[in-house]
Amino acid sequence: MLDPNALTHLKSTGEPMLTEPMLKQINSQIANQLNTGVLVIDDEFNIVMWNRFLQVHTDKATANIIGQSIFTIFPELPERWLTRKLTSVLQLNSPSFCSWQQRHHLFELPHTRPITTDSEFMAQNCTFLPIETDCAQKHICILIEDVTDVCHYQGQLQKTLEELAQMSRIDGLTQIYNRRHWQESLAQEYAKSRRHNKKLSLIMLDLDHFKLLNDNYGHQCGDMVLTEISALVSSLLRVEDTFGRYGGEEFAIILPETHLAGAMELGQRICTSIATASLNYNGVAIKVTVSLGVAELSDDDSRYEELITQADLALYQAKGQGRNKVCSAAFVTSFPLA
Numbered sequence: 534m535l536d537p538n539a540l541t542h543l544k545s546t547g548e549p550m551l552t553e554p555m556l557k558q559i560n561s562q563i564a565n566q567l568n569t570g571v572l573v574i575d576d577e578f579n580i581v582m583w584n585r586f587l588q589v590h591t592d593k594a595t596a597n598i599i600g601q602s603i604f605t606i607f608p609e610l611p612e613r614w615l616t617r618k619l620t621s622v623l624q625l626n627s628p629s630f631c632s633w634q635q636r637h638h639l640f641e642l643p644h645t646r647p648i649t650t651d652s653e654f655m656a657q658n659c660t661f662l663p664i665e666t667d668c669a670q671k672h673i674c675i676l677i678e679d680v681t682d683v684c685h686y687q688g689q690l691q692k693t694l695e696e697l698a699q700m701s702r703i704d705g706l707t708q709i710y711n712r713r714h715w716q717e718s719l720a721q722e723y724a725k726s727r728r729h730n731k732k733l734s735l736i737m738l739d740l741d742h743f744k745l746l747n748d749n750y751g752h753q754c755g756d757m758v759l760t761e762i763s764a765l766v767s768s769l770l771r772v773e774d775t776f777g778r779y780g781g782e783e784f785a786i787i788l789p790e791t792h793l794a795g796a797m798e799l800g801q802r803i804c805t806s807i808a809t810a811s812l813n814y815n816g817v818a819i820k821v822t823v824s825l826g827v828a829e830l831s832d833d834d835s836r837y838e839e840l841i842t843q844a845d846l847a848l849y850q851a852k853g854q855g856r857n858k859v860c861s862a863a864f865v866t867s868f869p870l871a
């Protein structure tokens with residue numbers, strides 16, 4: 534420690550305020566109090582000094598590391614990448630930086646946070662500073678900042694944002710896509726199919742006499758049916774297909790790279806699977822059927838909405854023909870007048 538009396542004496546005699554050894558003492562004390570790793574290496578990447586932070590976190594004795602290559606003491610360092618980085622710091626005589634987002638850590642230092650993190654090592658921001666000294670050799674000071682907390686909370690935030698984004702796409706009852714997301718997907722698939730000249734088909738699906746079911750068994754039973762039917766239809770689709778809840782008891786399926794015959798075949802499979810499914814509500818067997826309208830994008834359609842209209846027309850026809858049926862837009866030209 535500096536003796537305050539010595540300082541007063543120095544002031545009164547007009548001598549320089551602090552001598553070199555005093556400055557060295559101050560610098561060394563500051564470095565050792567820092568909650569940041571300080572590592573100084575020469576231009577051959579041999580360690581010249583480090584601070585207490587690194588001594589504590591590596592559990593190595595200072596005497597054993599001075600004069601050793603940084604790559605010997607820290608064999609985990611990416612040697613080629615770091616050599617290039619350090620060389621450019623020396624050549625350009627300008628600082629460089631490596632954030633935890635680029636590389637979670639350079640030095641394998643255990644973190645000491647009482648939180649669960651994905652890595653057993655401390656997340657780090659590393660700064661590489663060229664150091665001017667009187668001696669001919671150049672030096673680099675590497676500052677290693679512990680950013681484990683930042684990394685952890687950023688990860689949590691990212692996860693929450695992704696969950697929120699997913700929730701905003703999902704229908705709360707049936708857990709399939711909601712109408713907004715489904716329609717956005719259709720707009721994208723429409724653009725893709727036009728660009729790559731690929732087929733695109735659509736199925737609109739509506740539960741038959743659903744009002745009666747609600748009236749007879751109650752809304753909770755209706756909700757259960759919507760959920761079960763959604764799961765059943767999902768199980769019949771390919772991963773590329775997009776299934777969404779279009780309205781109350783109306784659903785819609787986008788079928789990329791699928792022609793009308795293929796979509797009709799799938800529609801028939803869905804219709805039969807639902808009609809033969811055994812649903813059960815509080816011990817009561819529930820029978821449900823659906824009507825389906827199928828349409829394929831034609832060269833004349835200039836907007837994806839026209840495909841919805843075509844599938845809706847076909848669905849209307851399936852309802853008109855007695856329900857529990859699949860109809861194709863190919864044979865429907867317009868809505869019948871009421």
Ligand SMILES: Nc1nc2c(ncn2[C@@H]2O[C@H](COP(=O)(O)OP(=O)(O)OP(=O)(O)O)[C@@H](O)[C@H]2O)c(=O)[nH]1
Pocket residue numbers: 706739740741742743744745747751752753754755756759780781782852856
């Ligand atoms: N339980 C439940 N019912 C719903 C939900 N959304 C819409 N509905 C009901 O679905 C019924 C739809 O009735 P309609 O449009 O007359 O159709 P429908 O009775 O199925 O008759 P068709 O379509 O002609 O076969 C209405 O009673 C709505 O209240 C929901 O989330 N849960």
